[in-house]
Amino acid sequence: MDSSETKTRQQNVLVMRHGDRLDNFDPAWEKTADRPWDPPLIQAGLSRAFQTGRAFQTVLPFPIHRVFVSPFLRCVQTASEVVTALCAVDDDPDAKSSSDVVLIDPSKVKVSIEYGLCEMMNTLAIRPDVAPKDGIFSFDVPKLEALLPNDTLDPTVEPVYKEAPQWGETDPTSRYEQTIKSLADKYPTENLLLVTHGEGVSVSVSSFLEDITVIEVDYCAYSELRRPVSWRNESVTAGNFEVVTKSGQTGVTYIAN
Template identity: 25%
Template sequence: MTSIPLPAHTLTCYFVRHGERVDHVDDEWVQTARTPYDPPLTPHGHKQAQHTGALIHALEHHGNKDGTLADTEYLVLTSPFQRCAQTAEALAEGFLRQQKKRDTDKERWRVAVEPGLSEVISEGYFTEQVPDAIISTCTERMRRGSVTYDDEYAAARDVLPRYPEDFQQMMARFVSTLDCVASKMVGLRMQRRAQGLRDPRLVVVMVTHGAGVGALLWATTMKPGSNNVDYCAVTRAEVLARRTSRPLARFGSSRIPAFSWTVGPYAYSGHTANL
């Protein structure tokens, strides 16, 4: 079927892996942790995330020469795992530190939990099902955080993947999550334009895990992505077109994305190399 081109700057996405996790540098942490399946960031991981926000700020300014940056809304979607949520908040803080009008710019940032961005719940990583309670725990923690929580955001998925999740299931989950998010955001902009409403540019930052970044790279390039991307590696993707006018496939049923994208930079991590 013929694809449906979309106007320039309709939607920009950034895919970010979380920062350094504590159980990868402290072997004893897991022995006393109440939730050993949900490690937080290390202090270094927080620093990586803040520098990632600064990088996104630089990419935004470099890539917007036509005045659209001044009227941009940012939505940070995070996996409900603690290391991703902490990365999301630190990333927003790092971006806003680069701004001159911090109070005004802070109003344009929102965060929300997206369970579709969760870690792959595979036998290689877990021995049993991770409880869905981490979703509500993460949501409540972020509502008390420094960045405004977007209560209007409707998640693509409201539960964690079922254990054991295999690689193909994980890939389909991330394709569906990206398709759902893109469809909502593109639809919102089309509706605003049709009604003659204010139509700010939309940027979505997705904070997830190594396997998730690899799956999102597949969803935007149709080429295999690495599961071993560095901590806080950043990819930028701009939506180009809807591949077909058909409704989205049932969630998790297809690894063929509904949108086409242009991608670059690709899993870049040079901004954290010398921290």
């Protein structure tokens, strides 16, 4: 094919919620936690994330090339489980979580932390009594990156948002929408998985599907977005995203307005 000819492909972006968080199952946990606003997953959440990653290999008609993840612990743990499942070699069908996987191929998927995928930084998502008193949400990024499967981290990636949104943001819709579009535009020839929070998944549907209201986003639920991408020489042109998955199909339930 002549290099000057226009080539077109579909770019796929999944936007996924984290797994089951500890504080929703053990309310007493936050009373002694150093970071009560940043709970980990329970074991069932780790397993759910791993099984979701495993399911991606059979239900998706395309591979996932790159993963971006919110710096909140529950999201990083979710991403670690999903990526392990995606990269597993000679996977044991009885494996329940990443702890049961012996060997992975880290060349299959690359991972990066993205502040633009953070939780809503307001009292709708984080109660004032557990939020940092000074309003500063700190993240030990090297420690979080160490939780990811070996050699899957891509240290060359520059995040869309260089730091966490400030506490008290009124509406994160534009942040989530911008992050989704910006990441897709940075990697137009790759399929992406964005691991975020319930509101991020909700925005990924409501921003690209007119006249609907999202009413529920389950743990590890995800939306599937798709758009055409064309390139000729060094010029890349992307179409608009469409929502591929239907209401309830992958754990995201919405209704027409």
